[in-house]
Amino acid sequence: MTAPTLVQPPAAHTARPGGRAYHHPLYAELRSGPARWAALATFLTLLVPLVAKSSFWQGSWGSTQEQVHTVATLLGGPLAAAAGCWQGGRERRTHTAELRLTGARSRLAQFLVVAWPVAFGVLAGYMAAAAGALLASWPYVSAGRPLVLPSVADGVFLAAMTMLGTVVGRLARWRLAAPALAVCAYVALGVPTYQSSPVRFLSPAAAPGAGHSPLPVWWQPVAMAAWVGGLACAAVLAYAVHRHRCTALLPLAVAVAAAVSMVQAGEGMWRPDPLGARQVCDDASPRVCVNALDRGLLPAVSHALAGITGRLDGVAHVPLRFEDLPRAPHSGEAQLPQLYLGQSVVRGELAEPERFAWEAAAGLVARDCAAPLVGRTDNAVRDWLVSNGLSERRRRADAATARARGDDAAAAEAEAGARALARLRAMPDGRRRAWLGRYFATAGSCDPRGVPAL
Known part of the structure; x- marks a missing residue:
C-alpha cells in the first residue's frame, strides 16, 4: 500500500500555462x-x-x-x-x-x-x-x-x-x-x-x-x-x-x-515662524540686518548698501542699523526695503541692487513734509548717499520731463535740486560729516528753520 502524496500549497504567484505568473x-x-x-x-x-x-x-x-x-x-x-x-x-x-x-x-x-x-x-x-x-x-x-x-x-x-x-x-x-x-x-x-x-x-x-x-x-x-x-x-x-x-x-x-x-x-x-522674528546683521556702521529667513541674502544686501553705509560712517545721529522685521522700526533703526520673492529677490539674488539702494536711502531721509526747501534738502542727501547710475538717471529724467511739459516751476526746482546736490558734494569731508550730523538730528522735523539747508 503506497503512502498518500503530500499536496503542496500553491505559490503566491501561481504559474499559468506558458510560464506566466498570476498577478493581482x-x-x-x-x-x-x-x-x-x-x-x-x-x-x-x-x-x-x-x-x-x-x-x-x-x-x-x-x-x-x-x-x-x-x-x-x-x-x-x-x-x-x-x-x-x-x-x-x-x-x-x-x-x-x-x-x-x-x-x-x-x-x-x-x-x-x-x-x-x-x-x-x-x-x-x-x-x-x-x-x-x-x-x-x-x-x-x-x-x-x-x-x-x-x-x-x-x-x-x-x-x-x-x-x-x-x-x-x-x-x-x-x-x-x-x-x-x-x-x-x-x-x-x-x-x-x-x-x-x-x-x-x-x-x-x-x-x-x-x-x-x-x-x-x-x-x-x-x-x-x-x-x-x-x-x-x-x-x-x-x-x-x-x-x-x-x-x-x-x-x-x-x-x-x-x-x-x-x-x-x-x-x-x-x-x-520663529525665524521671522530674528535678524542677522553684518559689521558695517550703520549695521545692515536682514530677516533670519533671508540670511543668505545678507552679503548681497550689504554689498548693495555699501556705498550708503560707507558715507554714513562717522556721522552723528544716524540710525544704528537698517532692520528688516515685520514691524515699524524702533528708535535708532531705519527700515530696509521689503525683500519680496519674484520682485526684489529672484533665485537668491537681488533683482535690482541699484534700485534697492535708492529705496533704502529714500526711506532713511523720508519725512512727511510739504515744505519745498526741506524736500529739496532731503532729495540732495538721498542722491548723495546713493550716488549710483539709477539716481543719476532719475534726476535727469525728472528734469527732462519737466522741460518737455513746459513746466517752468518743476524745471526750476530740478535745477535748484541739482545745485544743492553739487554743494553737498563739494563740501570737505569733515565739514560735510558735521553738516550731515546736524541734518540727521532733525529727522522727522518739518520746520524749515530747523533743518539745515544747502
Missing part, C-alpha cells in the same frame, strides 16, 4: 491601466503653473510648499475627481463592474481595485511635482526646512478626491459627468477662500488672512486629512457596503469632529 488585478491596472495617464496628467497640471511662477517661490521653503499646496488643491483636486469619475464611469459603461461582481471578492474590494490605481497615479504625479519644486528651490534657500505633514495632508486630499470621483462615476450615467465634476470641485474649493466666515477653513485651499505666516500648527494638516479622508471613506462605505452601511458613520463622525475643531480654531491654525 491591481497590478495589471497599475501597469497598463489609467494610472499612468492619471500620473502624467497630474504632474503636468501641477508643473505648468509651478514653472510659470517659479521666481515667486524659489528661495523659500514656506513659499515653495505654499505654492505646491495651492496648485495641488485648486488644480490637482478637481483633476483627481475627474479622473476618478471617468474611471468609475468607464467601468459602468463597459459593464466591467457587473463582471467583477460575479467574482468571489466583495463589492468593496472590487471598488478599490478600480479606484486605487487612479489614486496611486494621481499621488505619483503629485509627489513628482512636489519633489521637483523642492529640489528647484533648495539651492537658493538659506534657512528653515520643508514640512512633511502638510504634504501628507495634500496627498490624502488628492486620494480622497479620486475616491469621491469614482463613486460619482459609478452612480452618474452622464458622459460629461467627469468635466462637470471637475468644474464643481474647483468652485467648491475656490469660492470659500474668498469668504470671511470661519467655515472657509474647511476648504483645503483655505489660507490665513493677510499678515499671517503660512506656517501651520502641527495638528492642522492632521485635522484636514481627517476631514477630507473621513468624508471620502464615508462615501465609499455607503456606496460599496450594502449590508453594513452603518459603518460609514464612523469615518463621518471623524470628519465632523475634525471640521468642528478647524472652524473653532480659525486662523489660530497658523502661527508665526
Whole structure:
C-alpha cells in the first residue's frame, strides 16, 4: 500500500500555462491601466503653473510648499475627481463592474481595485511635482526646512478626491459627468477662500488672512486629512457596503469632529515662524540686518548698501542699523526695503541692487513734509548717499520731463535740486560729516528753520 502524496500549497504567484505568473488585478491596472495617464496628467497640471511662477517661490521653503499646496488643491483636486469619475464611469459603461461582481471578492474590494490605481497615479504625479519644486528651490534657500505633514495632508486630499470621483462615476450615467465634476470641485474649493466666515477653513485651499505666516500648527494638516479622508471613506462605505452601511458613520463622525475643531480654531491654525522674528546683521556702521529667513541674502544686501553705509560712517545721529522685521522700526533703526520673492529677490539674488539702494536711502531721509526747501534738502542727501547710475538717471529724467511739459516751476526746482546736490558734494569731508550730523538730528522735523539747508 503506497503512502498518500503530500499536496503542496500553491505559490503566491501561481504559474499559468506558458510560464506566466498570476498577478493581482491591481497590478495589471497599475501597469497598463489609467494610472499612468492619471500620473502624467497630474504632474503636468501641477508643473505648468509651478514653472510659470517659479521666481515667486524659489528661495523659500514656506513659499515653495505654499505654492505646491495651492496648485495641488485648486488644480490637482478637481483633476483627481475627474479622473476618478471617468474611471468609475468607464467601468459602468463597459459593464466591467457587473463582471467583477460575479467574482468571489466583495463589492468593496472590487471598488478599490478600480479606484486605487487612479489614486496611486494621481499621488505619483503629485509627489513628482512636489519633489521637483523642492529640489528647484533648495539651492537658493538659506534657512528653515520643508514640512512633511502638510504634504501628507495634500496627498490624502488628492486620494480622497479620486475616491469621491469614482463613486460619482459609478452612480452618474452622464458622459460629461467627469468635466462637470471637475468644474464643481474647483468652485467648491475656490469660492470659500474668498469668504470671511470661519467655515472657509474647511476648504483645503483655505489660507490665513493677510499678515499671517503660512506656517501651520502641527495638528492642522492632521485635522484636514481627517476631514477630507473621513468624508471620502464615508462615501465609499455607503456606496460599496450594502449590508453594513452603518459603518460609514464612523469615518463621518471623524470628519465632523475634525471640521468642528478647524472652524473653532480659525486662523489660530497658523502661527508665526520663529525665524521671522530674528535678524542677522553684518559689521558695517550703520549695521545692515536682514530677516533670519533671508540670511543668505545678507552679503548681497550689504554689498548693495555699501556705498550708503560707507558715507554714513562717522556721522552723528544716524540710525544704528537698517532692520528688516515685520514691524515699524524702533528708535535708532531705519527700515530696509521689503525683500519680496519674484520682485526684489529672484533665485537668491537681488533683482535690482541699484534700485534697492535708492529705496533704502529714500526711506532713511523720508519725512512727511510739504515744505519745498526741506524736500529739496532731503532729495540732495538721498542722491548723495546713493550716488549710483539709477539716481543719476532719475534726476535727469525728472528734469527732462519737466522741460518737455513746459513746466517752468518743476524745471526750476530740478535745477535748484541739482545745485544743492553739487554743494553737498563739494563740501570737505569733515565739514560735510558735521553738516550731515546736524541734518540727521532733525529727522522727522518739518520746520524749515530747523533743518539745515544747502
